[in-house]
Amino acid sequence: MVDAINKLDGGSEPDSNLKENKLTGQLSVPILKTSSQISPENDAAIMTAQKPISLIKIDAEIPTKSAERYEVYPNLPLPEYDSETAKAFTAIDKMQPDLLLFCLICDPNIPIRFDELKKLSGRSLGNNIIVENYGNLDWPLYEQQCLGIIFQRPGGQSIDKYFKSEEFSDQKKLEIAELILLSSITALRNLDKLGVTHRSIRPNNIYFSDLGHEDIIFGECVTTPPGFSQSLELETIERGIADEGSRGNGDVSDDVYAVAATISILLRNTSSFNTLANDQISFNKIIKNSFNTLVEGRLKSQKISKVLEGMLQDNIEGRWGLNDIELWLGEEIIPSRGYERESRASKGLLFDGVECFTKLTLAYSMSRNRSKAIEIIKSEALTNWCEKSLRDKVLASKISQVTDDSILQKDRAKYADELLLSKILIILCPTYPISYKNIQYTLDGFGSGLATELLRGGDAKIYTESISLGLLNFRLQLNSDEKVKNEDKIEIANKISRYLQKAGPGFGVERCLYELNPGCPCQSPIIIKENIFFSSMLLPTLDKIVGITDTQKSPVDRHIAAFIATKIKDDLEQHLSEIGDFDKSIQTLGMLKLLVHIQNNSSSVPLLGLAKWVGGLMKPSIRVYKSRKLRKDIESGIPQIIRNGNLGELLKLIDDPSHKEEDKIGYQTAMNEYKEAEEAILKTEKNSNPESEIAVKTSKQAASVISILIMVFISSLILLAN
Template sequence: MATAPADERLSGGAMSNGKPVLRDRYLIDPASPIPELDLPNASAFLVTDRRDAAREIYALVCRPEITPRMKEMRSLRGLSSPGLLPLLEWGVIEWPPLDRRTIAVIYQRPKGGKFVRGLSETVAPIDPLSARDVIITPLYAALRLLASNNVVHRAIRPDNLYYLDEKRTQLVLGDCVTTPPGYDQHALFENIGSAMTPRAGRGRGDFHNDMYSLGATVMFMIAGRNPAPTMDEREIIASKVSATSFRTLVGEIPLNDSMLELLRGLLADENAMIWNLEKIDLWLSGKRTTPVQMKRPKKAKTAFMFVGMPITHKRLLAQAIALNWDAAAKIAREGEIEVWLRHSLEDKETAERIGAAVRDATADELGSGMDDHVLISRICLLLDPSGPIRYRDFIAMPDGFGTALEQNPSLGQYYAELIKKEIVRFWTEAQPIYMPDQSLHLEISKNMEQHVRQTGMGSGIERCIYELNDMAPCRSPLIERDYVLDIADILPALDRASKRVDRTTLPVDRHIAAFVKSRFDNNIDKQVEALTAGSKERATLGMISLLAMLQWRLGPETVFGLSSWIGGIAQPAINSYHSRSQRKRLERDIPKMVRRGSLPEIYNLLEDKEQRDTDTSGYAKAVEEFREAQAEAIEIETGEERRKIEAKLYGQQTAAVISLLIGMTVLTLMFAGRMF
């Protein structure tokens, strides 16, 4: 039996005196929280390094229901650069306060604490003349290192900046791995499209997102406060759309020409205009670049009235439609949006494209049909191509589908609909320019369509979750507390689960089947297909076969609890045998296999080819013998009846002949008497 090599960081579970131990080195103390270093979705705790007890480090313990960025953890572990908080280690731990496992990330402790504890906090403004050295230089170095490791930070904001030293001179970027990309970001620090997207669906993005967040953060630090303190997030978005991000964030704050040049480049609302690292490098070197021209989006001459709201910009209409979906069907088909675009915004191109979409929908009504939801989604895409894909309550960037679906599985039906109705294709068609990732998202969409069209175990929305999130833990309620990331940990987790679950529950559910199907290299199509077979006997054998194959390929050597669990629910597989003596033999031998803790042996006992062939041939022979005996019995029964009928008929014929003879005799005697 082979045991698969597993990353120890993905298994975890070691404890010492009630404290989790990570990598046999870092002792995390649940009784020593550090609230001043908490993040919105990760809590900070004191850590002791067993090799260097004087070292000042701490752990961020992730919320287990939110999948963190483990690929980025691998990339950033051990990296050192000015401007970046050093990530020392990470992995799965047993976390007593939650009585379950989760991810912990070990960082060097910043002695100077956070730049600000929250966005409502006011601090001393940083002089724009010194911002180059105090802010831009260290953060540029950090972003350069991240870019060289293909990492997008996606968590740049003032309350995620730290000072490594007590004198607060060494500014560093904080954590970017404990939550999905952009998950903790306030709308102030996200570009318009990302800010309009629910946080779980914002997606990885690219360097444009980090450049924008950097610009908004710099503006906060120069102002010493939130530059839009009176606005909520929706108002901030509306202001960015109508007045531009630059004007919303910079406002009337006095800045020198050099800082204005930088912020115009970082806060541009069009990706094509946003500065990259090379332009920041030129700026740091004192070289002038072509200034970014800030142009206000076109405002409608007449507001479009929708659900009682006056709307003057295309992007805001797309957002309003997404938030009031059911109310949009009427205006979508009646051409009101097209007329408004053409006459009030003088945007003939968008008007014509929306008009074409409406005509497509009308023409398709009698066919398979483009329903209202597809039409509304297309209209939103045409109004706001750089925004998220909007389909009913499912709103996400294409590269954020996976996290959006994992965080909100109740939206699975809407996700399945948008995939089957080719909304991703409409998204690519709405984009003003072609980008390589468009083809990638189309390919992913086609792959996911195969899964959403299949409803059996190992497919469906559950399969999509694991295909789109290749580092998502198995979300099965049976083993969710164990935070299973590695396929090799499935059986040990089920073995532990056997002590706490109802033993009549099957040890393979939809999530486990989908997780195994997406993570296991071997072909298990037959086993997974059997799980949804109409026959309970076949489904049980398929389940046992699947688990047996996992143990055979990945280990561990024994799973006594799981074997006992399987033994208790194996009766349908036993009943698949026709021979009573064979069933009794299996019922007698199963406990022996259970005590060995070997699922392959249990499966081989239940599905022994020689025994199965003997049972099948014996059953076939018995059936044939039964048929012959039944035919003979019928023959005997019908033969006896026939003889009775024949005897009766013969008797009747005999009686008739005798009666005739008697009659003839009587007549003869009577005639003879008259003669003589």
């Protein structure tokens, strides 16, 4: 058993040492250097991390250290399980030390499929790799918290290696290809039951589940957006044209296509397309169709060619489903499917050196050369071609209508030509991704495309522009059937359009990011390194980072505001508008109210650090009070509250209505007193002037009185003397 495990581990000496250490409980594991794929920088970083790193379980509740069940060894990489963007490392489950596990460390700059991960975690889905658990770990290579996903190791090697091996006969390989087909039925059905598509089926992501090569399992599908790291051969024409982050979840038919493409690559046993540019692969598929491009003439077995032809049908209605494959494997006859073939023009339209006979070819070529495309639209060559050569008067009239509308709106729309071209491309070929400027996204790939762009530090302006210009809505409401079919999507498109129209915190592109990608960690520069997925993790994290962040800045920036607004479904409009206010005092108070709202909703854990941070920012809000004495009283009350770590009490102290009323009345009284004093000063100044009438009069009166007093005094003396 131990030998078998060691063999699975790669049979290396250090792994067997690990096994011993697991048993003894000592975790001083020697550094393993087996991978040529690890770069020197990675090596250096891993070398520094000698100790195993604990995985901290994350879920909607507060993460706790008690859940440190899994440990990951940064010095024990397992390159054979690497995905395209995530590196694999040895992991152990302390509760089941004999279980062979590996951990994929997700790249924080690539969005992951978090919803799918939650659905798959802890489930044993036949013919799919088992996701044991997931959580954050402090990964030295990225110098931040990263999502680590723990998988059970497959029992056997990857299919890719098997097919490249000279050891096995072609007949055996054909049998394995059939085994892949058989396993794919179970695997994809199991995923479909959970509403998950795989979208990462490729030769190096399929493994034998045993050493006897008797069963197959599909590898991970959650570390990248759907179809992200797929070669264009493995993607359908429509999804392959889209940008790698914007290919969308798709459905089971996309996975069926990928299975067939994988088998064709494996059976060809060459990397023939590596020399072709992505554009050329897509173009060849459009011109010749996918089956002819990937398979025809290259496979020796006619039997398997038949199933691949069905599975690689470009028209989704004609493509074989899982039931068809099942029937085929049972050697039953598959009824042919009727679907509308692509109409071909009687005369080709010469565009960019290519004579295009179909709408699909033309639409693809136009999306690749946009300036020339606009020329043929404006010269009406396209309309004429549609009407005369393609004989599609409806299409021609739609094109001319959109063109006329665009000419009318040209003065108003900044990017009228780009918008016109995008609309024409949608009309020409509605199944193709939406193409605007240099981006292409599928209907279900907008969110992941936006996330990919933002997480990579790119500019999402073109994405937001396409929404603001109503391109997504135009596609979703192309005709009445589409309107009914896409009701939910139209609602989402309208919602994100509303978010984009609002510029304040909690809205804009940040809100779109979190609304469309519920599994996207908070991208605020303040906490980006903490990899926060849930609002419940937010306050404890802000509390934790107080010592290492600039506490002069607000703990609620645009990203955090949008993250909170997305995760907490309560009505936070009032708080968000306060945070966006120009008045610093209202802004600060709004921030505090929002944090209090989260604290009230999540937990009653004291937040000493955060309370200290927020308390230090309260000066503008305290300055709302006019009375200096009241300000001092409030300021002196803050340290006491900070020691309790209760943000609610802090809000109560600062935003106390009785204090406000008292201050208002006091201020009014003070103003009146000031006014009265000013009036008295003016009066005194006027009267005390030596030249003033009253001073003159008073002084003369005084002289008279003095004279009279002298008179009385002397007269009295005389009388008394006699």
